[in-house]
Amino acid sequence: MLKLKLEALGHPTPNDVVLSNRKEFASTVLWLEDQKIRLYTIEDRAMLRNLDDMKVWEEGYKKYCADLNMPSLETQIEQLTWMLGHAIRLEFLDDPGQYEAFNSEEWGKQDNKKKLTPAPKIQAIFDGKINVQDKDFISGVRALANKLNVPHHPNHLLQLEAVARIVHERLSPAAKNRKPITGTPFPFEKGNDIVSVNDPALDYPMRILRLLQIQSLRELQTQINETIVSVQDLTANPKTDTKLGKVGF
Amino acid sequence: MVVRPYNDELKYLEKISDHCWRIKKGFQPNMNVEGCFYVNSRLEQLMLEELKNACRPGAVGGFLPGVKQIANVAALPGIVGRSIGLPDIHSGYGFAIGNMAAFDMDDPLSVVSPGGVGFDINCGVRLLRTNLYEKDVQPVKEQLTQSLFDHIPVGVGSKGIIPMNARDLEEALEMGMDWSLREGYVWAEDKEHCEEYGRMLSADPAKVSSRAKKRGLPQLGTLGAGNHYAEIQVVDEIFDKWSSSKMGIEEKGQVVVMIHSGSRGFGHQVATDALVEMEKAMKRDKIETNDRQLACARIHSVEGQNYLKAMAAAANFAWVNRSSMTFLTRQAFAKMFNTTPDDLDMHVIYDVSHNIAKVENHIVDGKERQLLVHRKGSTRAFPPHHPLIPVDYQLTGQPVLVGGTMGTCSYVLTGTEQGMQETFGSTCHGAGRALSRAKSRRNIDYKQVLGKLEEMGISIRVASPKLVMEEAPESYKDVTDVVDTCHAAGISKKCIKLRPIAVIKG
Numbered sequence: 123m124l125k126l127k128l129e130a131l132g133h134p135t136p137n138d139v140v141l142s143n144r145k146e147f148a149s150t151v152l153w154l155e156d157q158k159i160r161l162y163t164i165e166d167r168a169m170l171r172n173l174d175d176m177k178v179w180e181e182g183y184k185k186y187c188a189d190l191n192m193p194s195l196e197t198q199i200e201q202l203t204w205m206l207g208h209a210i211r212l213e214f215l216d217d218p219g220q221y222e223a224f225n226s227e228e229w230g231k232q233d234n235k236k237k238l239t240p241a242p243k244i245q246a247i248f249d250g251k252i253n254v255q256d257k258d259f260i261s262g263v264r265a266l267a268n269k270l271n272v273p274h275h276p277n278h279l280l281q282l283e284a285v286a287r288i289v290h291e292r293l294s295p296a297a298k299n300r301k302p303i304t305g306t307p308f309p310f311e312k313g314n315d316i317v318s319v320n321d322p323a324l325d326y327p328m329r330i331l332r333l334l335q336i337q338s339l340r341e342l343q344t345q346i347n348e349t350i351v352s353v354q355d356l357t358a359n360p361k362t363d364t365k366l367g368k369v370g371f
Numbered sequence: 372m373v374v375r376p377y378n379d380e381l382k383y384l385e386k387i388s389d390h391c392w393r394i395k396k397g398f399q400p401n402m403n404v405e406g407c408f409y410v411n412s413r414l415e416q417l418m419l420e421e422l423k424n425a426c427r428p429g430a431v432g433g434f435l436p437g438v439k440q441i442a443n444v445a446a447l448p449g450i451v452g453r454s455i456g457l458p459d460i461h462s463g464y465g466f467a468i469g470n471m472a473a474f475d476m477d478d479p480l481s482v483v484s485p486g487g488v489g490f491d492i493n494c495g496v497r498l499l500r501t502n503l504y505e506k507d508v509q510p511v512k513e514q515l516t517q518s519l520f521d522h523i524p525v526g527v528g529s530k531g532i533i534p535m536n537a538r539d540l541e542e543a544l545e546m547g548m549d550w551s552l553r554e555g556y557v558w559a560e561d562k563e564h565c566e567e568y569g570r571m572l573s574a575d576p577a578k579v580s581s582r583a584k585k586r587g588l589p590q591l592g593t594l595g596a597g598n599h600y601a602e603i604q605v606v607d608e609i610f611d612k613w614s615s616s617k618m619g620i621e622e623k624g625q626v627v628v629m630i631h632s633g634s635r636g637f638g639h640q641v642a643t644d645a646l647v648e649m650e651k652a653m654k655r656d657k658i659e660t661n662d663r664q665l666a667c668a669r670i671h672s673v674e675g676q677n678y679l680k681a682m683a684a685a686a687n688f689a690w691v692n693r694s695s696m697t698f699l700t701r702q703a704f705a706k707m708f709n710t711t712p713d714d715l716d717m718h719v720i721y722d723v724s725h726n727i728a729k730v731e732n733h734i735v736d737g738k739e740r741q742l743l744v745h746r747k748g749s750t751r752a753f754p755p756h757h758p759l760i761p762v763d764y765q766l767t768g769q770p771v772l773v774g775g776t777m778g779t780c781s782y783v784l785t786g787t788e789q790g791m792q793e794t795f796g797s798t799c800h801g802a803g804r805a806l807s808r809a810k811s812r813r814n815i816d817y818k819q820v821l822g823k824l825e826e827m828g829i830s831i832r833v834a835s836p837k838l839v840m841e842e843a844p845e846s847y848k849d850v851t852d853v854v855d856t857c858h859a860a861g862i863s864k865k866c867i868k869l870r871p872i873a874v875i876k877g
Contacts, residue, residue, distance in 0.1 A: 362699070363532055
């Protein structure tokens with residue numbers, strides 16, 4: 123995914139960005155600021171430019187993050203992902219007209235399929251009671267998300283939905299009393315189902331999505347089984363009568 | 372049938388890969404598509420020998436050789452893709468057993484053929500697991516076998532011990548396994564682990580003759596005769612550790628129960644009735660086939676629809692039948708071990724159909740099409756993530772239960788993506804006959820067969836010992852050959868090997 127974003131921004135060597143290397147990371151950040159984000163004037167970029175003395179660079183980077191209003195993200199990858207997203211957004215806003223044809227409606231027409239954009243569920247819940255676009259509300263959601271380590275999303279309502287799920291699945295009393303899952307864990311990237319051998323960027327998220335889908339299907343099936351069992355309580359009356367039995371020749 | 376010298380016949384056959392042969396058009400008249408069959412070197416010999424024998428001058432009578440039957444099916448109207456022979460193929464009525472063929476639902480000329488389903492509609496295999504191990508069962512093996520034999524009536528003309536009246540039967544035909552659920556004979560989880568969820572919604576008992584119902588009524592919950600059996604088996608080898616653990620099979624030595632049965636006299640009568648009706652329809656609609664046994668009717672004709680609805684009722688009958696036997700097996704085990712079936716973890720691993728025609732969506736030439744898939748002596752084997760397989764097997768692919776012959780081993784396979792593309796998600800169903808029933812009766816002595824099983828330490832209870840030689844392992848192809856061919860060709864994947872320790876037979 124990072125590679126795709128770098129490619130979209132026209133990075134000269136998107137394949138060679140090694141994220142484990144701090145220096146490499148620093149130069150990628152510098153490239154982003156120089157070419158795309160341009161938050162500072164050229165003179166102000168001096169500290170970021172100082173790749174030879176990483177101490178100075180780190181200091182400059184810290185300030186840069188704050189000036190960019192980057193949410194507090196822990197890992198290098200998260201920070202870079204956020205910056206890339208930010209850069210792409212700026213690039214887009216330079217000339218939105220250019221991308222007008224690239225929207226789901228237009229693509230939907232090409233597929234000859236109608237696609238509905240689902241409104242975030244949360245909006246309906248709060249409708250009329252709380253102004254969900256209120257500044258305080260937004261900052262509250264962001265703070266809550268930070269606390270629970272929910273990744274940043276530009277739409278705070280979607281983020282709130284993710285928060286709700288985590289609370290429901292991990293922190294609710296029912297979840298806390300749940301027995302831990304026993305059995306041998308299986309590395310999910312080793313299943314019989316191959317999505318794409320050459321493209322881990324496609325393979326990995328596909329597997330995760332499929333697992334989530336299977337999980338919700340399992341929940342549905344369990345509910346169905348529970349319903350059947352509750353009906354069985356009323357109707358079941360198995361009988362056998364050995365007198366009827368006859369073994370053939 | 373075109374009679375040519377054997378060497379001329381061979382010109383129409385071409386080996387396209389290590390495990391697959393192509394049957395070119397012209398092998399039989401009017402072929403709409405090509406045929407193909409999957410074999411390894413040993414099965415290949417059997418296949419070609421059969422053809423060679425049929426080419427001898429003066430060879431008449433009996434069924435046509437399997438290859439010819441595949442080609443005749445390829446000449447039926449509306450067939451798409453290829454007419455496919457699985458490794459366990461052997462001659463049968465019209466269609467060879469182990470032949471699958473798909474017909475385009477959108478083509479008004481497409482046909483449905485009872486010969487493509489077989490007389491024992493929805494004959495199939497169900498596998499129950501337990502949490503017992505061989506060491507728990509060995510000391511009480513004889514008693515347990517006897518107890519199973521006492522619970523499950525077997526043999527020609529046997530009658531079941533679950534009380535049923537005519538109204539119950541009507542409901543069971545319509546509801547399939549839902550009837551067994553409602554009456555409390557099975558668990559909710561059983562339905563989940565059954566092909567088609569144990570119920571064909573298209574069933575219409577009104578399309579079934581009263582003769583069929585009369586034959587079927589007393590037979591519910593009975594095993595039947597022929598190749599049907601119930602076996603107590605132990606896990607002999609695990610090839611795919613992860614998939615097997617998804618099925619609740621953790622280690623070698625674990626005990627499972629395999630039930631192989633169908634729709635008994637009921638299905639047979641439904642098929643017979645349909646054949647009579649269809650002969651008339653063929654004349655009316657001027658449908659020409661290469662073989663009189665390939666009686667068929669257009670899918671959307673009254674006769675075609677009547678058959679499909681009656682067939683679905685027979686399929687439901689078979690599921691109720693296997694469900695009733697599941698109930699009886701659980702009772703027998705619970706009594707033997709003084710506990711409950713729940714505590715023995717006697718869940719259904721899966722339930723497959725061997726003889727059935729179903730409407731399925733497949734990709735043909737890059738486009739999704741709705742097909743009527745005939746599987747006769749062939750098992751559905753859908754790949755991982757197919758929407759029609761249970762959620763528990765979404766990652767492994769559908770379990771495929773392959774019953775061996777009496778006293779040999781059985782296998783559990785899983786479906787693959789390659790099988791979906793090459794064979795419409797179908798694979799083998801068992802060993803497949805090598806000798807005809809009559810020939811087996813002439814050549815093999817039943818005492819020898821029983822003695823041999825005893826030597827192998829397999830307890831056996833049979834209702835009619837004199838028919839046992841028909842089912843002797845010598846009469847069949849080697850199931851391991853069959854399964855290995857499917858595995859090597861990639862149309863399904865080996866998962867578990869099972870070995871019997873007790874057999875109950877008709």
